[in-house]
Amino acid sequence: MVGLDHTHDAPARSWVPGADGHPDFPIQNLPLGVFSMEDGAKRAGIAIGDRILDLPATRAAGLLSGEAARAVAAAEGGALNGLLALGAGPRRSLREQVFGLLRADGPHRDRASPLLHEASSCTLHLPAAIGDYTDFFVGIHHATNTGRQFRPDQPLLPNYKHVPVGYHGRASSIRPSGLPVRRPHGQAKPPHLDAPVFGPSRRLDYELELGVWIGPGNALGEPVPIAEAAAQVAGFCLLNDWSARDIQGWEYQPLGPFLAKSFSTTISPWIVTPEALAPFRAPQAPRPEGDPAPLPYLFDAADQAGGALDLELEVLLSTPASREAGLAPHRVARSNARHMYWTVAQMVAHHTSGGCNLRPGDLLGTGTLSGPEPDSYGSLLETTQGGKQPIRLATGEERRFLEDGDEVILTARGVREGFAPIGFGACRATVLAAR
Amino acid sequence: MVGLDHTHDAPARSWVPGADGHPDFPIQNLPLGVFSMEDGAKRAGIAIGDRILDLPATRAAGLLSGEAARAVAAAEGGALNGLLALGAGPRRSLREQVFGLLRADGPHRDRASPLLHEASSCTLHLPAAIGDYTDFFVGIHHATNTGRQFRPDQPLLPNYKHVPVGYHGRASSIRPSGLPVRRPHGQAKPPHLDAPVFGPSRRLDYELELGVWIGPGNALGEPVPIAEAAAQVAGFCLLNDWSARDIQGWEYQPLGPFLAKSFSTTISPWIVTPEALAPFRAPQAPRPEGDPAPLPYLFDAADQAGGALDLELEVLLSTPASREAGLAPHRVARSNARHMYWTVAQMVAHHTSGGCNLRPGDLLGTGTLSGPEPDSYGSLLETTQGGKQPIRLATGEERRFLEDGDEVILTARGVREGFAPIGFGACRATVLAAR
Known part of the structure; x- marks a missing residue:
């Protein structure tokens, strides 16, 4: 290694x-x-x-x-x-x-x-002043699961296996673990209504992601070659990309998610360095037969050989009733950071390929890192199939989406034989009722 | 007034x-x-x-x-x-x-x-350190013209007249007038190819917009009511939202524009204050018969009565050949800031309606401010109908999209009888060849 x-x-x-x-x-x-x-x-x-x-x-x-x-x-x-x-x-x-x-x-x-x-x-x-925050979409199971809800016959769009799809996120509302997140108001148009309504989101969700801290950065107009992209990464954190699905569904065409995401993003406050993560590197999973090869600006042999991260990820949920009963948080999902179709170096190389400049302290999100099985899905949108299949908690409660007082806890952990296990510390926040 | x-x-x-x-x-x-x-x-x-x-x-x-x-x-x-x-x-x-x-x-x-x-x-x-940059889409003629190219039967999506649609833009690559813009490389998939290619953009375009500088800002979780939204605006500038249409067309689904825009944004460096613009305020144009009324969180009578801006806008183009010949820049378009379906106060109220915090020095873009006629279109995508109808310059040259060496100049001017005319100063930049 x-x-x-x-x-x-x-x-x-x-x-x-x-x-x-x-x-x-x-x-x-x-x-x-x-x-x-x-x-x-x-x-x-x-x-x-x-x-x-x-x-x-x-x-x-x-x-x-x-x-x-x-x-x-x-x-x-x-x-x-x-x-x-x-x-x-x-x-x-x-x-x-x-x-x-x-x-x-x-x-x-x-x-x-x-x-x-x-x-x-x-x-x-927050460990740094975040100049710009970009969220990617590299969890291919998440992209497939969510795409299926909109397009059953074509879950993945034609660009997905060619482009590390991403979008600009909101930097000002990123908060460190421990601060609560308030349920947002917003416009939504439920299917049974002819016109949109404005009110508290009824489909509040989390997203299990890793955050990537940018180190040196690049000058405007000077792309970072893929072979030098890993050197741009100063560390990692957990990232909960809180999402209001009802607002998102109504607003996102044609320019992408906006207020459905910008009300809050929670990150774990410790920057886990690439040095600390060296034992947990892994080869990028081979692309399935028939998938296109990455274009040359996105391909580097060393990156393919060791650019993935083998980190165990979890989503835990505690409710007011479960805390009252003294129960441990319920594990909603267990996944792994290896479920990324693109490596972090590919994200960096792509982001800068047109000349866009990254600055020290910029933050990238990976997108939701769901695994292939329902117990590894990194959002309730996937786990409950858009609210159709509620999960049942040890308290007997059900959840289709988050309720006020629910606390979401994300964890990440590197575990490998012959090495001391390390973790990221918690990324947690409790949902406050809408104003 | x-x-x-x-x-x-x-x-x-x-x-x-x-x-x-x-x-x-x-x-x-x-x-x-x-x-x-x-x-x-x-x-x-x-x-x-x-x-x-x-x-x-x-x-x-x-x-x-x-x-x-x-x-x-x-x-x-x-x-x-x-x-x-x-x-x-x-x-x-x-x-x-x-x-x-x-x-x-x-x-x-x-x-x-x-x-x-x-x-x-x-x-x-740049007059301020820009924490976050958000670009809106409030020019309804632009939204209609560009939508028609993708969806001839439904140019405007169902949300357009309910939601001031916007998306997060890239803050790091905003530059003041006068600095050149380099043609970006990127992925595109021309219709005649089965797979995407990576190379210099062949469909480089400008977008005529106003920028809005945010003043005091709001705390996370505390929306700005529409009646207080105008007080959040500290001033205005011109904004050229450079766009690579071939990259945009391939990358933008499902999360919106990303590298097609983030390689550069040019603004005029002077903040023209709301005080200076007081004589050029105008009533918001009444909505056409049949359009929905804004939801209450977006409606304020005073804003409707005087929240629009009557500013003459121009796009000028000079080419290496036209400069060589000593010709004045060619006026490609003449428009007006009144072609906004939503007011600036509505943009601010909507942006914060879910609790998203604005900070002093944040920048909003209006989106392209095209008028209803072809000689008022604020992008070449519209003026040349996606490159199908080139414009002819006084030099005899044609342009479908921008070529290396072309200089784009945006201007804005308040003109009203009984008042001294004022302008924004130029927002200009020359296209450099791709690296």
């Missing part, structure tokens, strides 16, 4: 209490984020177990040097854009030095201990 | 040479922008004739006070976002005080003269 080093050693241990065996943030992960404490000042941090390492304070204490110190300096001001812009070199140095600082035999435990804060007493923020 | 005061007096004169009778920037306009000189430092300015008033220097000289001084202070750093965020009060104070400073009998001519710079020796920049 490409990019493996001592920071991926499964036996590595940390002196930070609770870090070893932590489901998300053992010492092999070390994701980047932005947090604040009581004074409200935003600063860069790295998650380790249930704690957060204060990076500016670590640098100020003289515990980071060279490229790693430069990376932290670039993140001054409470947003990581400047750090992401530096690309892989400084990001790797930072990982290596923090790994050295936090490992069980690290020589500076006494000096580093005071720089750790309980995550539960911190507020996590 | 609402909002008229002494700054709109037609007889008002300025001591600035060339300002009186200037086609765009007489003393009645006073648009806001950001410029730099040799040292490269960006600063806020106001256009007057062929000159630019340096606003921070004017404030530093003690020539602005109170709210006007506060407005200029908010624009420190070379972007007007902070000024736009303040809303109408400080913006009006600034207009009034600069009007008093530059009018023929202004008492501080000696002190103000050194604060003016020749526009020709300045560089104009």
Whole structure:
């Protein structure tokens, strides 16, 4: 596997209490984020177990040097854009030095201990100022399932296997995990009415996606070749592309989704780096017999050989009644990030192929990552077949779409024999009633 | 008319040479922008004739006070976002005080003269950092003309007269007038081929639009009522939504335009304020008999009575051969901003109706503002009927779509008896050959 080093050693241990065996943030992960404490000042941090390492304070204490110190300096001001812009070199140095600082035999435990804060007493923020947000549609099962509802005889449109289809999304309404999402009002035209009505959405849904953070970016008019596209990726997060299906169905022709999506998008606040994900790379699944080969600007042998991500994904749902009853959240779906018809590098190469410029801190969404089976569908639109087949919860409740008070939790996890499992941390939000 | 005061007096004169009778920037306009000189430092300015008033220097000289001084202070750093965020009060104070400073009998001519710079020796920049860019589709003739090419029997989709249709655009590739636009590569599938090809666009087009600058903005989850929507608008510009029709035709289903638009958008750099445009307000044209009434969240009597804009619009085209021959640019189209089926306030109210937050400095596009007749069509897609009916230029050349070296110039102008005409300044760019 490409990019493996001592920071991926499964036996590595940390002196930070609770870090070893932590489901998300053992010492092999070390994701980047932005947090604040009581004074409200935003600063860069790295998650380790249930704690957060204060990076500016670590640098100020003289515990980071060279490229790693430069990376932290670039993140001054409470947003990581400047750090992401530096690309892989400084990001790797930072990982290596923090790994050295936090490992069980690290020589500076006494000096580093005071720089750790309980995550539960911190507020996590968006890790970067998001200039532009683009959402793709690379989950082929999702594209097929949703297409079938509109076009039973032609679920996939003719361009799907040639073009990594995507569209511009709304950057201003992206929020970090934990903040609630309010049910939107909007126009919809139910089939039994002749004219549209305006009111709270009745078909509120989630979408299970990965987010992709852009690093250095490219100048306007200068496409990123596919062989260089992976170097543009600074990390990953979970992304819930909340969708109001009734608004979407009425508004989306001919220019695509707009208010059905722009009321809120929730992401997990930690940037899981390409370095941390190196053990979980996989070959891109071969295209089924008869599918067209990617056009040359979208084909790179190394990308095909190792550009996919083997990450276990889940959608969990808790309702007011299930919380009242003390029940664990219900697992609605279990999927995998390998269900992408296009790789992330292909998304980046395509996005820039006409000259469009990406900037550090831009965010891409993959589109919903459904698997082939109903228990792997990443949206209720698919799972309940547009509301026709409700799911039944342990409380005896049914759900066709989301109800007020429901909490949706997305998770992602890398698991591979011989490596320490890592996770993304939760991407969760509770639905508030419409105003 | 609402909002008229002494700054709109037609007889008002300025001591600035060339300002009186200037086609765009007489003393009645006073648009806001950001410029730099040799040292490269960006600063806020106001256009007057062929000159630019340096606003921070004017404030530093003690020539602005109170709210006007506060407005200029908010624009420190070379972007007007902070000024736009303040809303109408400080913006009006600034207009009034600069009007008093530059009018023929202004008492501080000696002190103000050194604060003016020749526009020709300045560089104009984007006036604000654009957080999100949304493009609407409110030109009903354009929607009809383009729809007819795809659906002769149903040019307008069923939602058009109920929903101010819009989509998210790309913010990173918006550039000010004067910078060239490079012909993009992209995927297209010509009708005679079975599979798509990748190469330079062969159907490059412009779109004649107005841009709308957002002022104070709204919090996520808090819609802007239609009666308060006009107060969200901080000003207007011209906008050329460059479009690659061959890429668009192949990529846009089902999620809308993406790379066909994101390679470049050109805007005029001056923000023409709602105050300057007060004389050019007009009633919204009554809806044709049989059209549905707007839903209540989109209806406001005052908006219907005076929310439209009576602005003359033009598209001019110059080619390398026409410049060689010393010919003036060819006028391809003449239209008017009144050809909007929805008002700007309706666009704002709709955009926020589901809770989506607008931020100061966000940009909205109106969509192409074609008129009903072929000589008023705002895109070549319409004018040449998708390339089937070329236009003939004075040089004897034909154009179906844009060729390398062509320069497209958009203009907008308010003309009304009893008032000084004002203009937006040019929105121009030349097409560079594909790389």
